[in-house]
Amino acid sequence: MPQMAPLWWELMYMLFIITYIMMNIIMFYGVGSDVYVRLSAKEKIKYMNWKW
Template sequence: MPQMSPLSWWMLFMYFIMLMLMFSIMNYYIFFYSTTKKDSIKLKIKSMNWKW
């Protein structure tokens, strides 16, 4: 079984590093989250007081 030369290992390493960076950048910049207006947010707070 032939061994890979060090240059091939380095190129393979760089290839995977570039893939990881591209994947991370795409996940960071292509993440679309729904923006909600503050007027439309109505929080219903249930009273949790003790009834003595």
């Protein structure tokens, strides 16, 4: 059996997964959904201006 990963690596991994899930929840169900929509629209405009 290979040596187990250090504790800090496991904690970082768990923190990453929890943050990812929380961001998904906030994006789709949370109070910040319309802020996210506005920001994504602004990013789309910026991307189109950069692309053309």
